[in-house]
Amino acid sequence: MPMPTTSLTTRLDQELKTELEQIARFDKRSVSFMTNQAIRNLVEERRASRDLIRTxxxxxxxxxxxxxxxxxxxxxxxxxxxxFPKV
Structure with a gap:
């Protein structure tokens, strides 16, 4: 079952927006989908980094x-x- 969604408004540099649109077209995905994936990846990466630091x-x-x-x-x-090196 899909997760509920909400809207987010943000400002992007025009060049970045153009690149994002090109990537979305190439991948046959919406800009919204690509943006959601990028934010999800960032959040997961930061969460993993935070957990490693805490550990x-x-x-x-x-x-x-x-x-x-x-x-x-x-x-x-x-x-x-x-x-990986041993202790």
Missing amino acids: GLALMENNIEGVSSDAVHDWLLSDEDAP
């Missing part, structure tokens, strides 16, 4: 050892299939 802070408060920032940095710059 990290809780681990620190309980003196639980984590992966060093250097190890994470090296992992981010490594091959795509590299395993």
Whole structure:
């Protein structure tokens, strides 16, 4: 069952609006659908980031050892299939 919807009015730069319209046409979707998806993705990303930060802070408060920032940095710059560094 679809979720109830509500309207949102916002201002966009004309260039951004034009790009959004082009993407919507290419994807055969409405601008409203594309905007809804973009906002949903942003909200989910921010929620996940917030949850990770809260988890990290809780681990620190309980003196639980984590992966060093250097190890994470090296992992981010490594091959795509590299395993996540261990504690």
